[in-house]
Amino acid sequence: xxxxxxxxxxxxxxxxxxxxxxxxxxxxxxxxxxxxxxxxxxxxxxxxxxxxxxxxxxxxxxxxxxxxxxxxxxxxxxxxxxxxxxxxxxxxxxxxxxxxxxxxxxxxxxxxxxxxxxxxxxxxxxxxxxxxxxxxxxxxxxxxxxxxxxxxxxxxxxxxxxxxxxxxx
Numbered sequence: 333x334x335x336x337x338x339x340x341x342x343x344x345x346x347x348x349x350x351x352x353x354x355x356x357x358x359x360x361x362x363x364x365x366x367x368x369x370x371x372x373x374x375x376x377x378x379x380x381x382x383x384x385x386x387x388x389x390x391x392x393x394x395x396x397x398x399x400x401x402x403x404x405x406x407x408x409x410x411x412x413x414x415x416x417x418x419x420x421x422x423x424x425x426x427x428x429x430x431x432x433x434x435x436x437x438x439x440x441x442x443x444x445x446x447x448x449x450x451x452x453x454x455x456x457x458x459x460x461x462x463x464x465x466x467x468x469x470x471x472x473x474x475x476x477x478x479x480x481x482x483x484x485x486x487x488x489x490x491x492x493x494x495x496x497x498x499x500x501x
Contacts, residue, residue, distance in 0.1 A: 353482045355460075355470070355483070355484055355485075356470055357486050358473070360473060362491050362494065363450075366500065367500030368500035369446075372449065376445065386430075386434075387427065387430065394420065397419070397423065401416050456490055460486050460490050464489070466484065466486070
């Protein structure tokens with residue numbers, strides 16, 4: 333019994349001495365660096381710029397209304413002045429609402445476009461981690477490792493492996 337206990341203690345001591353290699357992957361960098369991710373980024377930028385143009389036109393209309401109001405405010409009747417102020421205020425609220433709606437649309441579009449990439453990325457990270465004899469792999473931004481005795485950044489290898497497996501457009 334003492335021999336068995338001694339063997340167990342000895343095996344734990346030996347395994348405690350073994351260095352655990354920790355892998356790190358910057359998922360955001362992978363997504364922005366792979367060919368497929370660059371295509372997604374271009375699509376998102378185009379959608380963002382299209383929506384930005386629409387908002388700019390609305391904003392310019394509001395500025396024009398405000399300038400017209402300032403010029404006419406001295407000669408407008410009290411009721412007409414109040415109506416014009418209310419119209420401008422409503423236009424500003426509509427612009428804010430449209431801006432928030434566009435932000436949500438862009439965020440949803442980003443999630444929808446990146447989801448298939450992330451699904452294809454998981455097995456590639458597994459493969460690269462195994463090939464590098466990594467015990468655990470962490471995503472840099474989600475769980476930043478402050479200290480690990482032995483760690484390796486797998487980001488570039490993951491990018492190369494992804495582009496090799498999915499050449500993209």
